[in-house]
Amino acid sequence: MIRDKQFYRRFFAMFIVLVLQQVITLSVNLADNLMLGAYSESALSGAAAVNQIQFVYQQIMLAFGEGIVVLGTQYFGKGKMQPIKKVASIAMRFGVCAAIILFFLVSFFPAQAISIFTNDQTIIAAGSEYLKIIRFTYFFFAVTQILLATLRSTGIVNIALGLSVISLIVNCCINYTLIYGHFGAPELGITGAAIGTLTARIIELIVLLFFIKYREKNLHLKLRDYRSFDKLLFGDYVKVMGPLLFVNSMWGFNNAAQNAILGHMTARAIAANSVASTLFLMVKSGAQGACGTASFFIGRTIGEGSMDKLKSYAKTLQVMFVGIGIFAGIILFLIRIPILGIYNLEPETKAMANQFLLILSVIVVTMSYQMPTNAGIIKGGGDTKYCMKLDLISIWCIVLPVSFLLAFVFHASPVAVVIMLNSDQAFKCVPAFIKVNYGHWAKKLTRDE
Numbered sequence: 001m002i003r004d005k006q007f008y009r010r011f012f013a014m015f016i017v018l019v020l021q022q023v024i025t026l027s028v029n030l031a032d033n034l035m036l037g038a039y040s041e042s043a044l045s046g047a048a049a050v051n052q053i054q055f056v057y058q059q060i061m062l063a064f065g066e067g068i069v070v071l072g073t074q075y076f077g078k079g080k081m082q083p084i085k086k087v088a089s090i091a092m093r094f095g096v097c098a099a100i101i102l103f104f105l106v107s108f109f110p111a112q113a114i115s116i117f118t119n120d121q122t123i124i125a126a127g128s129e130y131l132k133i134i135r136f137t138y139f140f141f142a143v144t145q146i147l148l149a150t151l152r153s154t155g156i157v158n159i160a161l162g163l164s165v166i167s168l169i170v171n172c173c174i175n176y177t178l179i180y181g182h183f184g185a186p187e188l189g190i191t192g193a194a195i196g197t198l199t200a201r202i203i204e205l206i207v208l209l210f211f212i213k214y215r216e217k218n219l220h221l222k223l224r225d226y227r228s229f230d231k232l233l234f235g236d237y238v239k240v241m242g243p244l245l246f247v248n249s250m251w252g253f254n255n256a257a258q259n260a261i262l263g264h265m266t267a268r269a270i271a272a273n274s275v276a277s278t279l280f281l282m283v284k285s286g287a288q289g290a291c292g293t294a295s296f297f298i299g300r301t302i303g304e305g306s307m308d309k310l311k312s313y314a315k316t317l318q319v320m321f322v323g324i325g326i327f328a329g330i331i332l333f334l335i336r337i338p339i340l341g342i343y344n345l346e347p348e349t350k351a352m353a354n355q356f357l358l359i360l361s362v363i364v365v366t367m368s369y370q371m372p373t374n375a376g377i378i379k380g381g382g383d384t385k386y387c388m389k390l391d392l393i394s395i396w397c398i399v400l401p402v403s404f405l406l407a408f409v410f411h412a413s414p415v416a417v418v419i420m421l422n423s424d425q426a427f428k429c430v431p432a433f434i435k436v437n438y439g440h441w442a443k444k445l446t447r448d449e
Contacts, residue, residue: 002312002313002316007313007316010297011293011297011320014155014157014292014293014296015289015290015293016289017157017158017160017161018157018160018288018289018292018293019285019286019288019289020161020164021157021160021161021163021164022164022285022288022289023282023285024161024164024165024167024168025164025167025168026278026281026282026285027164027168027282028164028167028168028171028197028200031168031171031172031175032047032171032175032193032196032197034342034343035175035176035179035180035193036179036189036190036193037275037342037343037344037345039179039180039189039190040189041271041344041345041346041349042122042123042126043126043189043190043193044271044274045118045120045123045126045127045270045271045274046114046123046124046125046126046127046128046129046130046190047126047127047130047190047193047194048270048271048273048274049114049117049118049123049124049127049270050114050127050130050131050134052116052117053102053106053113053114053131054134056249056253057098057102057138057141058141058145059248059249059251060098060245060248060249061095061098061141061142061145061146062145062248063241063244063245063247063248063249064091064094064095064098064145064146064149064241064245065091065145065146065148065149065152066149066241066244066248066295066379067087067091067237067240067241067244067245068084068087068088068091068146068149068150068153068237069149069152069153069292069295069296069299069380070240070244070295070299070379070380070382070384070445071083071084071087071153071233071236071237071240071445071446072084072087072088072150072153072154072299073153073295073296073298073299073300073303073380074299074300074302074303074382074444074445074446075087075153075303075446076153076154076155076299076300076303077299077300077301077302077303077304077305078303078304078446080446081154081218081219083230083233083446084150084153084154084219085219085221085225085228086225086228086229086230086233087233087236087237088146088147088149088150088221088225088226089225089226089227089228089229090229090230090233090234090237091146091149091150091237091241092143092146092226094241095142095143095145095146096139096142096143098142099138099139099141099142100139102135102138103135103136103138103139106131106135107135110127110128110131110132111124111128113131114127114128114131117270118270120270123270126190129190129191129194130190130191130193130194131194132191132194133191133194133195133197133198134194134197134198136198137197137198137201140198140201140202140204140205141201143205144163144201144204144205144208147208147209147212147221148160148163148208150219150221151212151216151219152292152296153296154218154219155296155300156216156218157292159208159211159215162207163204163207163208166200166203166204166207167200167201167203167204168200170196170199170200170203171196171197171199171200172196173196174192174195174196174199174200175192175193175196177192178191178192178193178195178196179192179193180192236445240382240384240445241384242384243384243385243387243388244379244384244387244388246388246392247384247387247388247391250391250392250395250396251391251395254391254395254396254399254400257400261403261404261407261408261417261421268346268348268349268352269352269414271345271349271353272345272349272350272352272353272356272414273353273356273414273418275340275343275345275353276353276356276357276360277356279332279335279336279339279357280332280357280360280364283328283329283331283332283364284328284364284367284368286324286325286327286328286368287321287324287325287328287364287367287368287371287372288371290317290320290321290324290368290371290372290376291371291372291375291376292376293376294317294372294376294377294380295375295376295377295379295380296380297313297317297380298310298313298314298376298377298380298381298442299380299381299382301313302381302382302442302443302444302445303446307442310381310442313377314377314436314437315437317372317373317376317377318369318373318377318433318436321368321369321372321373322368322369324368324372325364325365325366325367325368325369326365326368328364328365328368329361329362329364329365329368330361332357332360332361332364333357333358333361336354336357336358336361337354340353340354340357352414352415355415355418356414356415356418359415359418359419359422360422363422363425363426366425366426366429367425369429369432370425370428370429370432371425373432373433373436374386374387374390374428374432374435375387377436377441378432378435378436378441381441381442381443382441382442382443382444382445383440383441383442383443386435386441390428390431394424394427394428395424398423398424399420399421399423399424400421402420403417403420403421406420
């Protein structure tokens, strides 16, 4: 264990900001869920189905951003800023192209996209209304996420927290006004929630651009930086980002497949899972904050050339991850009943959501160890292919096939299916422990200039 108090202060300073930022970001979705859940169950389910598309898209954006962070932190450790700008320019091209492609896909095939997650025509109709407006958020979201990842590669994370607070306030105010028709505004229901989200995304980007222009001091980003192109760094970026894109896309499709399996089992299951998964994502923020913080520390240390510190960092971080997981599990267990009481759901739906949350209270403990170990230490150290192989085997060769059989062949209960769908968060702890303590994962990715 590391005894340097400065290390813990720096770690938790970044960790707390990242966790708060993630919690507040998710609070936007939770606000939509709470307000739509109080409005009608079909509106809640319709928005939940569309948000599965958003989740897959978000995972793709995260991969583009993580590619910047993995490479950028090592260059930041070496004190070189110009390569970070060039990598950011490459990532922005990928992000904008993905936004344009998704926009046109959901514009031409809205009902078909939603029907992947449910065959209930009422939910599909509600989701289609929501999607008409949500599709316009994709471009703003892409640019914002790429810019935030660029800043995070240099240790700047506070702006992300500020943006999340602004987004939450804007979204909640517009939701309250337009979903229910308060203050003389029309009662728009699910359309009002979509307008709130779009407005929040636009304001997020505007504020971020002002911050970069007037307050950011490390990179001094300019529009012209995004016109440059470096073939060598393009190859480096794709080599790092490729496995991340595969892993994140598979994770996004895995999450979508899980919801599709539950949604096609019973109409109640999709609403119960929406409530449970949204709350689960809130406490999961601890694991995600640990991922981001560990990745930054590990990447910067490799860039500095301080390879002797890595082993001590890795051992200390693993102990911290276990503690974070136990705390998150207790929190989820304690808040599940008060939060469920807010929703206007049928008793059977609420009981099912409670069962899901009890399962997830245990799952979050193991997840909080394996996720930051795999995606923070190992991936942050440059070994991005390992996570790709691990997820390919665990999710696509074990979890999803067995879950499908349980749901549609053996007709198991939604609770049994949820246990199977989340089982990889437990058994991936074993390879994570072996790899980080006995394997080779620290790789130098930067070029000597």
